[in-house]
Structures are given as structure tokens and as C-alpha cells.
Amino acid sequence: MTAATxxxxxxxxxxxxxxxxxxxxxxxxxxxKDGKVVSSLTSAExxxxxxxxxxxxxxxxxxxxxxxxxxxxxxxxxxxxxxxDHYKSVRTKTALTHSGSGYTVPSVYKQGYDYAAMGYTTxxxxxxxxxxxxxxxxxxxxxxxxxxxxxxVLGNNWFVMRCLKEGDVxxxxxxxxxxxxxxxxxxxxCVNPAGVENWGWAKNVHGLDEPNIHFEVxxxxxxxxxxxxxxxxxxxMSLHLHTNNxxxxxxxxxxxxxxAIPSDIKPSQKTGVxxxxxxxNSRRKQSVYLAHxxxxxxxGSSWRDFQSGVAGLVDYVNKCDHVVIDNGAVPFGPATAxxxxxxxIHDLYMLSGQKWSNTDVEMECGSGVIPFVYLKSSPIxxxxxxxxxxxxxxxxxPWKTIMTTxxxxxxxxxxxxxxxxxLMSKKARDDTAKECHKWAYDKSSLGGVDREMSLYxxxxxxxxxxxxxxxxxxxxxxxxxxxxxxxxIYDIDxxxxxxxxxxxxxxxxxxxxxxxxxxxxxxxxxEIVAVPEGRRYYCRPHVDDALEKEMLADVKDWFxxxxxxxxxxxxxxxxxxxxxxxxVHNAEAEALARR
Amino acid sequence: xxxxxxxxxxxxxxMVEAEVIRPDLFAGKKKEEIEELLVWQGQKPxxxxxxxxxxxxxxxxxxxxxxxxxxxxxxxxxxxxRIGQGMLAxxxxxxxxxxxxxxxxMAGGSILVRGDAGSWxxxxxxxxKLHILGNGxxxxxxxxxxxxxxxxxxxxxxxxxxRSQLGGGLTCGRILVAGNVENFCGIRQSGGLILVKGSAVxxxxxxxxxxxxxxxxxxxxxxxGFVETSRxxxxxxGDVQLEGWFRKFTGDYALGxxxxxxxxxxxxxxxxxxAQFR
Numbered sequence: 001m002t003a004a005t006x007x008x009x010x011x012x013x014x015x016x017x018x019x020x021x022x023x024x025x026x027x028x029x030x031x032x033k034d035g036k037v038v039s040s041l042t043s044a045e046x047x048x049x050x051x052x053x054x055x056x057x058x059x060x061x062x063x064x065x066x067x068x069x070x071x072x073x074x075x076x077x078x079x080x081x082x083x084x085d086h087y088k089s090v091r092t093k094t095a096l097t098h099s100g101s102g103y104t105v106p107s108v109y110k111q112g113y114d115y116a117a118m119g120y121t122t123x124x125x126x127x128x129x130x131x132x133x134x135x136x137x138x139x140x141x142x143x144x145x146x147x148x149x150x151x152x153v154l155g156n157n158w159f160v161m162r163c164l165k166e167g168d169v170x171x172x173x174x175x176x177x178x179x180x181x182x183x184x185x186x187x188x189x190c191v192n193p194a195g196v197e198n199w200g201w202a203k204n205v206h207g208l209d210e211p212n213i214h215f216e217v218x219x220x221x222x223x224x225x226x227x228x229x230x231x232x233x234x235x236x237m238s239l240h241l242h243t244n245n246x247x248x249x250x251x252x253x254x255x256x257x258x259x260a261i262p263s264d265i266k267p268s269q270k271t272g273v274x275x276x277x278x279x280x281n282s283r284r285k286q287s288v289y290l291a292h293x294x295x296x297x298x299x300g301s302s303w304r305d306f307q308s309g310v311a312g313l314v315d316y317v318n319k320c321d322h323v324v325i326d327n328g329a330v331p332f333g334p335a336t337a338x339x340x341x342x343x344x345i346h347d348l349y350m351l352s353g354q355k356w357s358n359t360d361v362e363m364e365c366g367s368g369v370i371p372f373v374y375l376k377s378s379p380i381x382x383x384x385x386x387x388x389x390x391x392x393x394x395x396x397x398p399w400k401t402i403m404t405t406x407x408x409x410x411x412x413x414x415x416x417x418x419x420x421x422x423l424m425s426k427k428a429r430d431d432t433a434k435e436c437h438k439w440a441y442d443k444s445s446l447g448g449v450d451r452e453m454s455l456y457x458x459x460x461x462x463x464x465x466x467x468x469x470x471x472x473x474x475x476x477x478x479x480x481x482x483x484x485x486x487x488x489i490y491d492i493d494x495x496x497x498x499x500x501x502x503x504x505x506x507x508x509x510x511x512x513x514x515x516x517x518x519x520x521x522x523x524x525x526x527e528i529v530a531v532p533e534g535r536r537y538y539c540r541p542h543v544d545d546a547l548e549k550e551m552l553a554d555v556k557d558w559f560x561x562x563x564x565x566x567x568x569x570x571x572x573x574x575x576x577x578x579x580x581x582x583x584v585h586n587a588e589a590e591a592l593a594r595r
Numbered sequence: 596x597x598x599x600x601x602x603x604x605x606x607x608x609x610m611v612e613a614e615v616i617r618p619d620l621f622a623g624k625k626k627e628e629i630e631e632l633l634v635w636q637g638q639k640p641x642x643x644x645x646x647x648x649x650x651x652x653x654x655x656x657x658x659x660x661x662x663x664x665x666x667x668x669x670x671x672x673x674x675x676x677r678i679g680q681g682m683l684a685x686x687x688x689x690x691x692x693x694x695x696x697x698x699x700x701m702a703g704g705s706i707l708v709r710g711d712a713g714s715w716x717x718x719x720x721x722x723x724k725l726h727i728l729g730n731g732x733x734x735x736x737x738x739x740x741x742x743x744x745x746x747x748x749x750x751x752x753x754x755x756x757x758r759s760q761l762g763g764g765l766t767c768g769r770i771l772v773a774g775n776v777e778n779f780c781g782i783r784q785s786g787g788l789i790l791v792k793g794s795a796v797x798x799x800x801x802x803x804x805x806x807x808x809x810x811x812x813x814x815x816x817x818x819x820g821f822v823e824t825s826r827x828x829x830x831x832x833g834d835v836q837l838e839g840w841f842r843k844f845t846g847d848y849a850l851g852x853x854x855x856x857x858x859x860x861x862x863x864x865x866x867x868x869x870a871q872f873r
Binding site: 081083087354355 | 851
């Protein structure tokens with residue numbers, strides 16, 4: 001590597017895995033100029049470029065995590081209630097980096113460094129309650145290196161539920177558009193629709209057609225309504241769904257039925273952005289993105305006859321074209337369960353007796369946090385481990401799957417390399433199955449699965465598809481001309497890949513030789529060498545002015561129920577560091593679309 | 596046996612964090628090497644020789660095996676924290692009092708303190724023996740803050756008294772106190788034995804789900820979630836023989852429907868009029 005004197009970087013001779021450009025391990029040079037991938041550099045630019053020799057190494061786009069809990073009130077609640085999670089996981093200050101601590105819920109600085117050291121450059125917070133948006137943005141602005149965004153929790157929002165009950169989808173859309181601009185949110189998250197509202201009365205809903213208390217709206221109406229709103233507005237990502245009955249044995253059926261609800265809705269992205277070049281169509285194809293499917297694919301009818309319900313769910317996903325899932329893998333070890341699904345966390349409390357935090361976010365949603373340990377000796381944990389992998393291995397089309405651990409629910413993001421090794425090596429799975437409870441293979445089909453994913457497929461699951469699914473493939477998840485210069489260079493020679501040396505594979509995936517962000521080396525073999533500020537993405541959707549005016553008059557009246565004043569509700573843009581507003585379905589967006 | 600003597604040079608201002616004072620770490624090191632080991636005072640790393648004169652008795656210390664290493668600490672080290680933290684073997688004798696976190700997470704070997712021990716001594720201990728001739732402060736032999744899994748092995752003996760939260764989250768091993776304890780002794784205990792020869796104040800065994808606590812004196816304010824199950828004479832707890840009549844309680848029912856914790860109490864139950872004493 002030679003020193004850079006200008007803003008150009010060349011990654012030479014690497015085996016490039018760039019699925020959106022159908023590049024499968026071909027030896028190629030990657031050129032980056034001013035933070036963007038370019039097709040070539042002039043000889044003068046080449047002379048002064050930072051040059052990384054990637055001969056015999058694996059080159060992928062920077063990792064994209066489309067579902068992680070890394071910023072906001074519930075994450076911080078997890079940090080506060082778990083001092084024991086911190087004292088043995090400490091990062092000391094260096095000349096360049098901040099100190100930090102925390103294993104399952106690290107401090108924001110540590111999160112940023114750990115993700116970057118692992119080759120990830122883009123991470124989206126999966127649940128931002130509107131009233132906690134300010135807190136979420138505060139944590140995102142303090143997270144180093146990463147590009148981020150957050151999904152707004154709307155599945156039990158009183159105003160949304162009222163509009164949907166009245167069948168007024170347009171008004172709901174106007175409200176959601178205003179809410180996303182107001183809170184600088186990126187997408188719509190729907191958590192246990194209709195159920196979290198009932199949790200305010202210590203109840204839940206257990207079926208798709210069970211009207212909830214007071215609003216008398218059903219989960220089916222909310223899922224369909226929000227999916228319609230999503231496409232009416234033309235948001236970059238589809239509805240992000242956390243289904244009802246999460247964590248209950250036998251819930252795979254309600255999950256399948258929930259996924260069927262938005263099957264009639266056509267995806268429609270109306271974003272005003274310029275798309276980097278890709279060989280494949282990089283627009284999203286799904287109308288629903290299922291969160292942490294493992295927790296929603298439970299079989300059996302109780303903990304006694306608990307088994308994997310993945311087969312039934314996978315059968316449905318394999319047959320349809322409107323669904324993408326992330327798996328929510330369980331790589332064993334300590335975790336901190338945190339979700340907007342208050343009743344699900346209460347169920348976990350009743351099972352484990354652990355210390356437990358519960359929050360009601362007035363008129364909007366709720367949340368719960370509880371420490372959890374997935375033990376290899378536990379039959380349930382062992383089945384969950386198998387299920388997380390089954391989901392990715394049994395769904396035939398990798399473009400329907402994303403690899404996550406639902407950090408820190410199923411496991412910690414720093415365990416991604418271990419999950420990748422299990423997906424790539426049957427031996428790795430068999431070795432673990434021998435160490436854990438026999439139910440892992442007895443009560444799932446994982447033992448009979450021979451599929452071993454290639455590096456190309458791993459690039460789909462950890463880069464290309466998360467970016468496509470959330471509508472970020474206009475700049476992330478690939479190395480086409482115009483894409484962000486985010487690159488991971490692993491010390492893995494695809495020609496000499498040894499799937500039997502699983503420890504070495506995991507170590508190499510955990511500590512890439514280089515992580516490059518916007519053309520700049522940010523991490524080298526696990527060590528942070530530069531700390532640029534990331535960007536914060538949010539959407540600015542618009543509806544017809546008259547409709548917005550009418551909705552807003554109603555919302556202002558609605559604020560008599562809030563404990564905050566209408567004027568204090570929004571998160572101003574100055575709160576965000578490096579904000580990137582994505583215009584959606586308005587004059588600005590249409591002008592760009594016509595170009 | 597190789598003797599390594601640390602003589603405290605004088606009074607210590609800001610507390611020193613000295614997890615390097617470990618017999619198994621000193622073993623095989625020359626005097627100069629021990630002197631150069633770094634300790635923290637506030638935000639500054641300083642050599643051990645800044646605070647201690649080091650003497651090594653053996654002519655050829657490199658031959659010392661960890662289990663042979665014997666550290667003798669002279670002077671007041673009540674402002675030196677983390678002595679013997681994580682030690683696996685060897686012996687430490689402290690002539691005066693020790694600072695906080697003495698023998699925290701030690702897994703083997705032994706520590707003898709002739710004076711008092713600060714809070715958190717023996718926290719999360721895995722094995723070995725910690726003997727305090729004076730008094731212990733708070734959280735002796737307990738779990739780290741926020742954790743419900745404390746000591747998993749070893750033994751702590753206190754000849755004096757201890758303060759609150761002794762043996763919190765105890766899962767295995769035992770703690771013997773000749774004097775009294777204060778509040779929440781054995782909170783969240785799930786195994787092991789705590790024996791208090793004197794009295795306790797309140798919250799004894801709160802949220803315990805297993806293991807045994809025996810209080811030979813009185814418990815001033817009894818925890819509400821305990822139910823008397825029997826009266827026993829000359830109870831034998833492992834190799835510990837208690838003398839006289841004890842009431843045996845099971846609890847803590849505040850935690851669950853079927854708790855497995857046993858609490859023996861001898862002394863006059865001062866608020867024994869409570870309805871739970873059936």
C-alpha cells in the first residue's frame with residue numbers, strides 16, 4: 001500500500017464478488033474517486049492513488065446491515081440495566097478512537113468501530129419510536145464511520161389505527177409522510193400490529209382478525225393498510241414486519257398468513273435519487289420484508305413439543321415473489337432481547353425470571369428489554385440455532401434472504417462471521433450440532449441440509465440483498481460505477497478456500513484485511529485507522545397539499561392527548577450530522593425521475 | 596517456597612489499581628521485572644516500584660513455580676485495589692488492611708488479610724481461599740453489579756463482621772462469617788453455603804432460589820417470602836456442625852412458586868409475630 005496524495009483509491013487484482021453486477025470471483029481492479037466507484041482513472045490519478053494489493057484476496061462491497069438495534073431508548077435501556085454486560089468487554093482509548101464498553105449492547109463508539117472492523121459500513125436501526133426519534137438520532141450522530149438510518153415504528157400508532165379503522169388509507173399515508181419528515185425516518189416498521197396497543201391493558205392479540213381494544217382494528221387491517229401506505233408514498237423500502245405471536249410455539253402459521261396479506265400490493269419506489277450502474281435490476285421487488293423470521297417460525301404447540309416450523313414458512317416463501325426475510329440467527333451465548341413487542345418480552349420474563357424493563361410510549365408503541373443467554377445445553381436454544389440457519393439454507397433464492405442476528409436479540413453482530421461459516425460449511429454445522437442439545441438436529445431439518453453457500457451467495461445475503469431490500473442499492477451493496485466506495489477485502493483466496501478449517505474461516509471473516517469507506521481505509525486487520533463521519537439517511541415523502549393540510553389540522557387537535565407540545569415534537573434536521581434526505585414522490589423526485 | 600516481599604513506601608493518595616500483584620504472575624520474575632510491572636493510579640500507569648519496595652528472597656527466582664510463590668505485603672494497602680485479582684495459584688499475605696476487589700475472580704491459591712478487606716473482596720470467586728482476619732465491607736463474595744451469578748467456588752472466611760450484600764448471587768462454594776452481617780446477605784443465592792455466627796439486619800436470603808444460609812444469631816427484619824418448614828437440632832451443613840436448635844425456612848416465595856433456598860435461623864426472631872411463621 002502506498003500513501004495517497006489525492007482522493008483516488010485502487011484495489012488491485014482481488015477476486016471480486018459483486019452479485020448485483022454478476023461478478024463472481026473474477027479478478028478485477030476497483031477504482032474509486034472522490035468516494036465513488038469509477039470505471040477507470042487517468043494515469044496521473046493512478047500514480048497518486050492509494051493502492052491496495054488484493055492479490056489472492058476476496059473483495060466485496062462494504063457490508064450492509066438492514067436490521068440491527070444500535071440506537072435509541074431501548075438500546076440505551078439495555079446498556080443501563082446491564083452493567084454486567086460491560087465490565088469484561090472494554091475498548092481502550094487510542095489516539096484516534098474513543099473508549100467504549102459492552103458486549104451485547106456496546107456503547108455507540110464501540111458499535112461503530114466493531115462494525116467497521118468487521119467490514120460493515122452501513123447499518124440501519126430497526127425500530128425508532130416516534131417520541132424517541134430525538135434520542136435515536138442523538139445516538140446515530142455519535143456513532144462513528146457508519147452510514148445509518150432508522151425505521152419508524154407505526155404498527156400500533158393511534159392516529160394510524162384510527163385512519164385504518166375508518167378505511168382512510170390516503171389520510172394514513174398523509175400522516176405517515178408527515179411523520180417520516182418530522183422524525184427523519186427512513187422506513188415503516190410494524191411491530192406486533194394491534195397487539196402492542198392491547199399490551200397497555202396487559203393483553204395481546206393472537207389472531208389476524210382479532211380486533212384490538214378501543215380502536216377495534218385488526219392486525220390484518222394494519223398490515224394491509226401500512227403496506228398500501230408504503231407503496232402509495234413510494235418509499236425506498238417495503239413495509240418491515242414483525243409478526244404477531246412472536247416467540248410463541250406454533251407461530252409459523254400466523255407468520256405465513258401475515259405474509260400473504262400484502263401479496264396483492266405492487267411494489268412502487270418513487271424516490272428521487274440517481275442510481276449507480278448495476279447489471280441486474282437493483283430496485284426492490286418485495287412488498288413486505290419480514291423481520292427476524294426465526295422468532296416467527298416456531299413449530300409445535302408448546303415448549304414440550306417445540307420444534308422448527310421453518311419448513312412450512314419456507315414452503316410459502318419459495319412459492320411467492322413479494323417477500324424478503326432476514327433470519328435473526330441464534331449463534332449461542334449472551335444476548336439482550338429488545339423489541340417494540342412489549343408482551344413478547346413479558347413472556348420471556350415469565351420464562352426466565354430475569355430482570356426486565358417495559359416501556360409504554362404514549363399513543364404510539366411500547367417496548368421491552370430483557371437479558372437472555374442462549375445455551376448449547378438448552379434444547380430450545382439449540383433448535384433456534386438450527387432454525388436461523390435453516391431459513392437461509394432452505395429458501396432457494398438467496399435474493400429473498402438477508403443474514404442478521406437481529407442484534408442483540410438472537411446474538412451479537414460481532415458473531416456474524418460465525419454465522420457465515422455455518423452457512424458456508426456443513427462441517428461447521430455438524431461440529432456445532434455435536435456440541436449442542438440433540439434437539440438441534442432432531443427437531444429441525446438442518447442435519448439433512450447439504451447446501452454450502454458460496455462467497456457469491458454470502459455477498460448477496462450480507463451486501464447486495466439488504467441494500468436492494470431497503471432501497472439503498474442506488475449507492476450501497478455493489479461496486480458498479482457511481483456506487484459508494486465502500487469495500488471489504490478479506491484475506492480469503494477463493495481458489496484455496498478450505499471449508500474444513502472453520503476456525504480460520506471465521507477469523508478471516510471477522511478481521512478483514514481492509515475496510516474501505518467512501519474510498520478511504522477505515523480499518524486494517526481489525527484496527528481502526530480512520531474515523532470519518534457517516535451519513536444519516538431519511539425519506540421525505542409527500543402527498544397532495546390539500547390532503548396534508550386536512551390531516552395536519554386533525555393531528556394538531558390530536559395533540560391534546562400528547563404530553564409534548566406539537567411544536568416540540570419534530571426532530572430538526574440540524575440534529576442530524578451529515579443528513580441525506582431522500583425525496584419521495586414530489587416535484588423534486590419527479591424532476592429527477594424525468595431526467 | 597519463594598518469598599516476595601512488597602513494602603509499602605508511604606501513604607497512597609489516589610487509589611491504585613494493582614491487578615498485577617498476583618503470585619502466579621510474580622513467579623519466575625526477577626526483582627527488577629516485578630518492580631517494572633505497571634499499576635494504574637488515576638489515569639497514569641506507573642511501575643510497582645513507585646509504591647512498593649520489592650524484595651525477592653530466592654537467589655534464582657526464575658525457578659519458582661506459581662504454586663510456590665508467596666507474596667508478603669507490609670504496610671497499609673487499604674488504598675490499593677485488585678490485589679490478587681484472577682489469581683490461579685500461590686499465596687498472598689497482607690499484614691494490614693486491603694483495598695477494594697481483593698481476590699476478585701480468583702480461581703486458586705490463597706489470600707490472608709490480617710486487617711480488614713474493602714468492598715467486593717472475592718467477587719465472582721471461582722476457587723481458592725480468602726481469609727479475612729478483620730472485617731469485610733460490602734459485596735464480599737458477591738456477583739458483579741447487575742449479574743445474578745456470583746461466586747461459583749472456593750471459600751471465604753471472615754473472622755470479624757461483614758456489611759451488606761455478602762454472597763449475593765452465590766451459586767457454589769461457601770462463606771463463613773464469625774461476626775455479624777447487615778442487609779441482603781445471600782440475595783439471589785442459588786447454591787452454596789453462607790454461615791453467619793452472629794446476627795443479620797434485614798433482607799437475608801431475599802430472592803434466593805437455592806443453597807443454604809444459616810444465621811446463628813437473630814435476623815432483625817425477616818424477609819417476608821420465607822416459610823418455616825421444620826425445627827432441627829445440631830444441624831450438619833456439609834462438614835459444618837451447628838449447635839443447638841434451629842428453625843428451618845424455605846424461600847424466597849417472593850421469587851417463585853417452588854423456591855429451593857434453605858434458611859436456618861437460631862436467634863430470637865424479633866418480629867416473629869408475622870403470619871408466615873406457620
